[in-house]
Amino acid sequence: MKHRDLSETNLLEPRLLRLFDALFTTGSVTKAAEKLGQSQPTISIWLGRLRQELDDPLFIRSAEGMLPTPRAEALIGPARQALEMLRRLAELRTDFDPASAKRRFTICMTDGSHVTLLPSILAHVRRVAPGVRIEATQIGADTPRMLQSGEADLALGYISDLDAGHFQQALFPQDWVCLANAKHARIRDRITARDFRREAHVLIRSGTGHQLLADALKQQQIVLDVALELPGFLGLPAIVGTTDLIATLPRHIGETLAHYYGLRVLDCPLAIAGFTVKQYWHARFHHDPASQWLRGVCAELFQQQDVRGLHRSGRARKRRPRNLQPSRA
Known part of the structure; x- marks a missing residue:
């Protein structure tokens, strides 16, 4: 009968190779179980799979312990080479050192x-x-x-x-805020729902906020007086800081722009879904x-x-x- 070698089977998992090596080294199921941190019943199941895959008993019980068969003696070298290759592959993972990384x-x-x-x-x-x-x-x-x-x-x-x-x-x-000129003639410390509907607005047509704001306006049947639409935030601070237009946007970008450009941040009176x-x-x-x-x-x-x-x-x-x-x- 022709035996399959290690290259002809797809089922020799690393744990079975380690068991093979441990049994060959210790000559004992008990000691192999201790070395691998497994129970003896588990080792017996693994050994059964190993024998089936390699089509050989591999180890025979004797008074001196588990003795390897000729086939086991022939395979122990390739098995240990495979285990060494697995060990080297595991060591190939390199940590990322930010101080020296390019x-x-x-x-x-x-x-x-x-x-x-x-x-x-x-x-x-x-x-x-x-x-x-x-x-x-x-x-x-x-x-x-x-x-x-x-x-x-x-x-x-x-x-x-x-x-x-x-x-x-x-x-x-993220929730929502309104930005206004710090010297806005009609808006001071807060903006009411009535103020929100009455004032003219500048809208930003980018980012998550644009669609969520549009959905909220549609659902609540609010039509804003939109004086200006912008494709992004680049010109927004200058517009709000030099006009009476109101901008509605997510809190993070709103408070950041207000901090750098001296704008007024107001809680938004319109119910808009957060994210x-x-x-x-x-x-x-x-x-x-x-x-x-x-x-x-x-x-x-x-x-x-x-x-x-x-x-x-x-x-x-x-x-x-x-x-x-x-x-x-």
């Missing part, structure tokens, strides 16, 4: 995140990883594909519909040390902390990432 990370984000999140990320990276470069690209419909292919390392924002195979981690919740800013990545890179480092930086900087303090510091806080879960496609 690489580029691509992060998908909204233009609002360029103002709110990117400065903190960049300040931290420049301090602890001077050889690392950051490329910011627009978050959008192509983002899941870019994360899967590796064209992008991470996405920051809110993605309502994500393909299977991605992970997501909640960072911080959670998250970081997203693909399962292909879930265990990649460089990707883990980048995600850890974002979690330390932003996760569940008071977003009103984010624009003041680029230093990462030491905190354990939470709410790590696969997304539902």
Whole structure:
């Protein structure tokens, strides 16, 4: 009968190879079980599978213990070579050292995140990883594909519909505010629902906020007096700071712009659905040390902390990432 060698079977799991080596070395089922940290019944089951796969008894009980058969003696060399190769493969994983790393990370984000999140990320990276470069690209419909292919390392924002195979981690919740000129003639410390309907507005046609705001206006049958629409946040502070127009936007970007440009922040009187800013990545890179480092930086900087303090510091806080879960496609 022709025996199959180690290369002809697909079922020799590493644990069976380790059992083979342990039995050959100790000559005892009891000692092999102790060495592998398994029960004797488990070792007996594994040995049965090993014998079936290699089509040989392999070890015969005797007064001197479990004696190897000629086939076992012929296979122990290749088996130990295979175990050594597995050990070397396990050692090939290299940790990511930010202080010496030379690489580029691509992060998908909204233009609002360029103002709110990117400065903190960049300040931290420049301090602890001077050889690392950051490329910011627009978050959008192509983002899941870019994360899967590796064209992008991470996405920051809110993605309502994500393909299977991605992970997501909640960072911080978002509600809504209104921005007004600090010297607005009619709006002081608060804006009422009546004021909101009566005043002229500037709308931003980008990011998560645009669609959520539009949905809220439609559901509540509110028609705003829109004097200006902008494709992004670039010119918004100058517009609000020099006119009587009102801007409605997520709190994080609103409070950041107000801080830098001296605008007035008001609680929004309109009921608008909130959302959670998250970081997203693909399962292909879930265990990649460089990707883990980048995600850890974002979690330390932003996760569940008071977003009103984010624009003041680029230093990462030491905190354990939470709410790590696969997304539902």
